[in-house]
Ligand SMILES: Nc1nc2c(ncn2[C@@H]2O[C@H](COP(=O)(O)OP(=O)(O)OP(=O)(O)O)[C@@H](O)[C@H]2O)c(=O)[nH]1
């Protein structure tokens with residue numbers, strides 16, 4: 001049996017690196033915490049053990065440096081474009097990494113392709129003194145998880161003591177306001193319905209005791225997008241108060257993602273949130289679309305549970321998605 005040792009910042013990080021190098025079948029043999037706090041795991045790699053014994057025909061006569069085929073296969077599985085696969089392999093080649101280290105070099109390269117957007121901030125102290133809470137608006141195509149993700153982020157902020165309130169602009173879909181008001185009740189936050197820009201302005205004027213106001217929109221109506229544009233204009237120089245998140249499903253095709261990016265451009269999203277990572281093993285297109293748009297990703301969601309399934313975006317998570325198709 002071949003035993004490999006992999007070091008990480010903590011157990012999760014070490015296991016994630018081991019998974020990237022040796023696949024999900026790698027067998028955890030032991031783990032120990034090192035004096036500097038890092039964690040060292042020992043794993044057995046069944047596939048490489050078989051290769052070492054000469055049991056796998058495909059291992060013979062490989063023309064490319066070892067490890068390159070693993071990187072290529074992993075990227076093909078996650079739906080990565082040929083251009084990015086080639087760029088990644090070229091980087092690995094240049095780095096001199098071979099064998100299992102090729103995956104590490106690829107991970108480092110891929111993790112840096114996508115920008116990480118800062119997380120939502122409550123309004124500054126001076127804005128709060130003026131009674132002006134931060135406004136966080138969620139836009140995106142129908143059914144991608146806007147309302148669910150808004151509830152996840154709002155409840156996380158409420159749990160750390162932020163005074164939040166929820167506003168529903170979706171007056172079209174039956175049950176939309178009930179869905180959001182149920183979330184508001186759960187987190188004991190004020191709730192309001194604002195069907196247009198004027199109503200939204202009134203709600204904001206009444207929200208001077210809040211740190212953050214979360215605004216849910218409908219994926220169907222261009223009217224919501226216009227209302228957000230008007231809100232952005234009315235905030236004028238105070239643009240920092242409004243953060244608009246474009247929510248996109250990882251299960252969407254690249255064409256649908258490009259279309260969404262175009263149609264929600266007028267709302268000037270500060271960052272993207274990627275949902276439904278649990279519904280696909282090919283999440284590369286949404287990450288590549290974000291990289292091309294040069295927009296940061298703020299959160300990653302891999303399930304519908306409001307009290308879980310929300311992760312801050314991070315380069316290592318991007319690398320996991322490219323190379324394993326899912327969050328570690
Ligand atoms: N599997 C999975 N389901 C999710 C995720 N996020 C949301 N959902 C589910 O997707 C469905 C739609 O979620 P909503 O939050 O209502 O989506 P929306 O974008 O607000 O939908 P509209 O307001 O109708 O445009 C619900 O059943 C959610 O539970 C996710 O990350 N993974």
Ligand SMILES: [Mg+2]
Nearest residue numbers: 146147170176
């Ligand atoms: Mg909704």
